[in-house]
Amino acid sequence: MRDLRRFLKRFRNMVTRRRNDERLKEEIEEHIALQTAEYMKAGLPPAEARRQALLKFGAVEAIKEEYRAQTGLPFVETLLYDTRYALRRLRKSPSFTITVVLTLALGIGATTSIFTLFYDVLLKSLTVANPGELYRLGKEARCCYWGGYSQENEYSLVSYELYKHFRDHTQGFAQLAAFQADDPLLGVQRSGGTESAQSYPGEFVSGNYFTMFGISAYAGRLLTSTDDQPGAPAVAVMSYRLWQQYGSDPFIVGAVFNIDNTPFTIVGITPPSFFGDTLRSEPPDFFLPLNSETLVPQADAGDLNQADQYWLDLIGRIKPGAEPTSIEAQMRVELKQWLLSYQSEMSANDRAKLPEQTLFLRPGGSGITSMRAEYEHWLHILMMVSAFVLLIVCANVANLMLVRGMQRRRETSLSVALGAHTSRLVRQALTESILLSLAGGMTSLVIAFAGTRLILLFAFPSARGATGIPINASPSMPVLLFAFGVSLVAAVVFGIAPAWMTTRVDPIEALRGVSRSTARTGALPRKMLVVFQAALSLVLLAASGLLTAAVHRLESQRFGFLQEQRTIVRIDPGLIDYQPNQFTTLYDRIRDSLSSIPGVAAAAICQYAPQSGNNWATSVWVNGRPAPGPNEDNVENMVYWDRVTPGYFSAIGTQIIEGRSISEEDTATSQHVAVINEAFAKKYFNKENPIGQYFGRPELESPRLYKIVGVAQDARYLNFDFDKPIGPFFFLAEAQHDVVPKTGGDSNPGSHHLHDIILVTRPGATVSAAAIRQAIVSVDPRLPIESIGTLGEQVSNQFRQQRLIAKLSSFFGVLSLVLASIGLYGVTSYNVGQRTTEIGVCFALGATPAQVAILVIRRALALVAVGLALGFPVALAAGKFLGSQLYGLNPYDPAATLLAILTLSFSTLVAAFIPALRASRISPSEALRAE
Amino acid sequence: MKRKTDVPQGTLALMILKTLDVLGPLHGYGIARRIEQISRDVLAVNQGTLYPVLLKLEQEGSIVSEYGASENNRRARFYRLTRDGRKQLQAELRDWEQTAGIIGRFFELKAEDLS
Secondary structure, eight states, rough: OOOHHHHHHHHHHHHHHHOOOHHHHHHHHHHHHHHHHHHHTOOHHHHHHHHHHHHHOOOOOHHHHHHHHHHHHHHHHHHHHHHHHHHHHHHOHHHHHHHHHHHHHHHHHHHHHHHHHIIIIIIOOOSSSSGGEEEEEEEEEEOEEEEEOOSSSSSOOOOHHHHHHHHHOSSSSEEEEEEESSSEEEEEEEEEEOOEEEEEEEEEEOOHHHHTOOOOOOOOOOOOOGGGTTTOEEEEEHHHHHHHHTTGGGTTTTOOOETTTEEEEEEEEETTTTOSSBBOSOSSSSEEEGGGGGTHHHHTTOOTTTTEEOEEEEEEOTTTOOOHHHHHHHHHHHHHHHHHHHHGGGGGHHHHHGGGOOEEEOOTTTTEEEHHHHHHHHHHHHHHHHHHHHHHHHHHHHHHHHHHHTTTTHHHHHHTTTTOOOHHHHHHHHHHHHHHHHHHHHHHHHHHHHHHHHHHHHHHOOOOOOTOOOOOOOOOOHHHHHHHHHHHHHHHHHHHHHHHHHHHHOGGGTTOOOGGOOOOHHHHHHHHHHHHHHHHHHHHHHHHHHHHHHHHHHHOOOOOSSOEEEEEEEEEHHHHHHOOGGGHHHHEEEEHHHSSSTEEEEEEEESSOOTTSSOOOEEEEESOOOOTTTSSSSSGGGGGEEEEOOOOOHTTTTTEEEEEEOOOTTOOOOOOOOEHHHHHHHHHHHTTTOTTTTEEGGGGGGGEEEEEEEEEEOOOOOOOOOTSSOOOOOETTTOOOOTTTTTTTTSSSGGSSOEEEEEEETOOOOOOOHHHHHHHHOOTTTTEEEEEEEHHEEEHHHHHHHHHHHHHHHHHHHHHHHHHHHHHHHHHHHHHHHHHHHHHHHHHOOOOOOHHHHHHHHHHHHHHHHHHHHHHHHHHHHHHHHHHHHHTTTTOHHHHHHHHHHHHHHHHHHHHHHHHHHHHHHOHHHHTOOO | OOOOOOOOOHHHHHHHHHHHHHHHHEEEEHHHHHHHHTTTTTTOOOGGGHHHHHOOOOOHHHHEEEEOOOTEEEEEEEEEHHHHHHHHHHHHHHHHHHHHHHHHHHHHHOGGGGO
16 A cells, blocks of 8 residues: 555656655755754864765765655656667667668568468367367368268267267267258348349258357347257348348348248348358358258258268367266267167178277367368468568568667767666667567558468458458457567567677777777677578578479379360259259250350360369279278278269360270160279279279179270379379269169269369360350259359369468568578678778788689678578478478479579679679778778 | 664664654654664764655655754754554554564573473
8 A cells, every 4th residue: 555655656756757856955955054063063163064964974976866766766767768768769760770670570570470370270269158168079170971880080970860869868068069061052042032043151050059159149049949840940040241241131130041942031140250160261151950951952961860971060068067088988888879779770891890989079169170170280381481581580680780789889888988787788779679679560560461361362262152261360469469479579589689799898999999999799699690591591492492393293293184275164953953864964955055155165064073172982892803891991992983974084185095985875774884094993903904894882782883994094083182193083974873772773863963064165265154154044044053164273273272382481481581681791791891901901912802802702601601501401301391291392302402502692692792892992092091 | 893784774764753753743864863862873874865765754655744944943844754654653663573572582592492
């Protein structure tokens, strides 16, 4: 209490700048007068009496000092004073200040913008109530569909049956919710509206989904358990973003929307901060109850009532005090019980794998983290790269500060000679650094915001749906704190060396001329900084070279199909009510209609075009060999396949090496045929001739389903495993339906929903999207067109991420190179200035200008050489690390490393050339006179 | 010659408070004289150190100051104890006695007391 009162008084004194000096002076005078009178009374002569009185009083100046310290708040006052002083000094040298602030802003901005992404993707929790109570099923995200009664490694997806089993039996959960792992596009049209159907991502969720997350509706209401019952009225919840697109129309709540041609009533709007359960680039715009899945069957979701169709993710909120590990143990038991109850329906392989089936619970506060897993490595790499750049920036600024310190040596030594404390001088220097850094940090926020926006734009250019990527470029509180923290750390990093230099000033220097000083104080730290910068630049340049080379290699690899003049039109025939046998006619008509567009050379349709990322996979049973056992029935032995119309191979530009391609002669009634790729032939037939052989699928219990009629060149269909050779692949005819032996029905009707039309345009011709749409509408106006784009785009999109990383690191590499060159230039020209006399003497002794220039350049090169020697092992280690992160990256690519070394050496030459030129032009007589 | 120890600030503050308590309002010199009389040589040199302490006590609200006339009829600043100051003095006194008691008992300690 007393301390507070005192503090307030002192604070007020400080603010009002009240000085009690006058009062103290009065009191001292009074005191001395009284004491003198006392001594005089004792008989001393007046002069002696006053002298004694003064002696007794003590050191007046020291007491005044203490008195002043008591009056205000000296620490704050000094801080304010130092700040004012630093500001004044910075204002006096605007070019220095602007250079430093901008350099720092670049460094801090780069780091902050990467951190914004890092924070949003890796650290942020879902915006839901108490995310710490949420637990999800599965160590790793598995997208998005699984069939059968076993899952590899762990059960991470569940069927509706299994969800109900867990929900009804697990005690530890307050709420356990399930939701679709995928968020497929839905065809959406406002009922009674005039505009055509639009595609928006949507998701089926259990009735307690929103209750579990603990969020409430922005408008209307969210889903409840009563909505998620068989036969309940079809209702849906819309995302806030999409609602905004509809002009925040209050009548949306209660309006009817046709979703995949089924009327749904919108009952509510989600809160603006809610982006669903998963951080993804295309968050759902519609949330539908699980039970309405039967109204709009999805090709890539399971049938709601099929126990072995796994398409749901689980997140639960545990009861307060419940132990997640015991819930996990309980759920493992429940899983076994559930599997045992389906034992009679299992395949032999599933039954054999039953004992090893298990599951894991993990904290689910950040939702399902597939995106996290996808980007984690990259963000870590980028974070490191930007930290390197920031270090180089700090080194550069430290260099500038050191030069500044040198110029102020005389001033500093005068201060020391006048009795300034070293701590006070260091404080002053650090205050200046911190001010510069904070200014840099503030400016950096603009750069960070723009940078993040730009990166997001490059990384996710074509997000579907209204919501867009739920990553906010504008700085949030943690990001602001981060930038502030980084600024302070940077200030200490670049400010400590110059501040330390001030303590090493000899006051005697103030009395001598500075130019007479023989000691080259500060030369060593500055040289070390240049070496350090060169080393870091080498690492960054080498790394960006490796990344760029790797991306180039990925893009220029042999794909096995042609990208030029190929347009992909994506349709969804699954959404129109055709009978399975009507599709062949539909596809024939589409091909005819499209082929008649002027400029179109050919058209063919396949289930999924190369690099679309959707191909189906199956096990293969080759005729004459035993059926694959449980050990072979796994992901490694899966063979991907595609279903195509006649003319497909010539349209996509894949050569048939042997036999024939799939043609018009392969009809529903003729022998079922397949075309295999080279890898298939090699794996299953080795040196035998595959043509005329048969193979089938274990799940259809037949090895004689398809007769091989041709072998096609290997082509890259999958958009992963780029580091591995192309795997086995086969193609089936669209007209031919697989038959389930027991029932006689089609085993895979969905595979006849061909999604990708390949259009080959004539050289030089362009075909408008409108013409394509018109041609398809003329066949069936109900057929939804999802997208129209070139095959080249589809392929290059696969490497967008890698390209972005390569571009960013190249940018950072060039930035570091420029900064390092500036640093080197600064050091070299400063040294030349310092050694003017020496050079003059050299000239006087007969040195030629060339010799002097070489002397200067050699010194600069020597510094960089040390930097290269230090940086080289680090660059190798970085390359090795990157090699483990990116396929196609050769960590020991000599070309990339050599290029980095050459680039750095060349910039060194350029940076050293100007000072060298200046040195070679020094006139000996002037140099000697300068003394 | 006895070495003049630096007076701990807290002690000096306590002495000031007690002096003002006993003698009523006094100016700085008067306080210094009284303390000198009682403690002999604590303030024999460095009388001036009194003034920062007076300022601190005033800021804390233990004393207040106002102008008055000194013995030689000059304008001088007189310090007076406040109610807060009196309370503080009493509290400090209690503390002091307690501490002194404990230390005193330790000094009287004999080996047999602990056996």
